[in-house]
Amino acid sequence: MPASRNKKNLQVQRSDHTTIWYTVSGPAEGPTLVLIHGWACNRGDFDAVTDHLPANYRVLAIDLAEHGESRSTRDVWTMEEFARDVAAVLEAESVDTAVVAGHSLGGAVAVEVGRLLPDNVSHVVALDSLTYLSLFPAQSQEQTAAMVHMFREDFAAGVRGLVEGGSPAGFDSALKNSYFEKMVAVRQPAGLRSIEGLVHWDMDAALRETKQPITVFAVRAFATQEAIDRYGDRFDIVLVDLGSHHFPVEAPEGTAKLLASVTTE
Template sequence: MNSVSTAFRNKGGLCRRSHGRRALSVTTGLTLMVLVFGAAKALAQWPQMVRSADGTAISCEVHGNGEPTLVFVHGWNCDARYWRAQVPYFAKRHRLVILDLAGHGHSAATRTRYSMRAFGEDVCAVTTAAGAARVILIGHSMGGSVIAEAARLMPDRVVGLIGVDTLENIEYPVTQEDADKMVVPFRKDFKAEIRRFVGEMISPRTDGRLREWILADMSAAPPEVAIGAMEEMLKQYISGEAAKIFEQIRVPVISVNGDLWPVNYDANRRHMASYEAIVLKDADHFLMMNRPEAFNRSLDKAIRMLTDTR
């Protein structure tokens, strides 16, 4: 992967698409089950819509109990489904909040600008709606930039940040020329470029069915949302804001990463209150999906590292 792709990969992530917005159907059988086992309890587990700061409807789910609350934020072109291997594992001990960012999954796509700041407001809105007072924010790929924005919005609630295959180098140099060259192929043939771009992030050892699911899913994303979010994220690296924002967030940061790209510890520690990385050998960008057992153990370790010191 070229250097510009590497810069974006540190922020981009998984998927959303039109088929991800299918309406939920309620069958007669399910209705009877709700009546028998208690409507309030059943409905409490259903996805909910929460209004973000600008009024955009954000889809979210709450699972489990226990503090701190873990808020899972997907990456570029992705949605909450990419965390499905984590829900049963972590909901045993924690309350989980999982959301679709605006323009992704089941959330509304009504914005004209898909900035990292606005995505951070989505995370803040669902965290507030869930009543979470002590929070660890977990963000995959582009979600690493999003959770930094969210932490800036709610400094009194965030215990720490965990990046998932992201934040390898928050000083990574990106010029406007780099950004322009990167975006052009997506404008010319969005689906083909998604498959090429994302395909470079998937290990050849990954199950072929999962690989094709990821590629098909991400290439079905709305191009206007995807390209807009990419441009907004790259702006943060061009301006240096990707690093500067961490100087305002005085909480520990940990990454759980694959080993496709090196981690620049010194660059990160120049701006973060503290930074550590857990690197999974032979893992790729979608390690929470194609290496779920090893990833869950590593994420659990990162959570303990944050909570043992707070």
């Protein structure tokens, strides 16, 4: 087992409507890695991952607004606004250069952080994100309406569908239930509004304006050839076999090795 890092829990205030909590560990002069959780999750998903990273890394794990400990009364729940949550932490920590990695929805946020801070973000990493063609690229008006309607009509069923869709055949039912229970309890209205923000996000437009290299670590079971053909020339897609869509929780050591491989390039 790795030695647990010395972690500090801090907060940064964004105007009068948003307080962002984050965890920082590692030496201030070390290479900086920023970790962004997925929708309806929290920065605790990266606790074990952080412990497996090289000791000289400076790691910032962030709770997006209304996730985990962070709180907000704002009305805007777009990927761009979540990126400003992350940017506020980087400013508070005086980060000059960082690799920004995000899981699921956090991958979309990481892209937006790269677009927002082109001089500070050296590499964008997406953990099982960006390659789901029914969720990330801009959808038609009809598709978007159907997704939003599903969550508005029966939020729990929508969450259950996401968990099931991100679980390989025969996957541990207890783990699936634990993910469901955590995600269905996301604070509202932010939970619903942020999933709406994701399905309205124009990923192709964001990618055109994101100049950093992007690496996607995609679960092999869910990565379609169509997605690889569509985006293989825009970002580096690496297929992994570390578990379900939530593999950072299930395989923290393997995830840490993936992140370190990108950070040390």
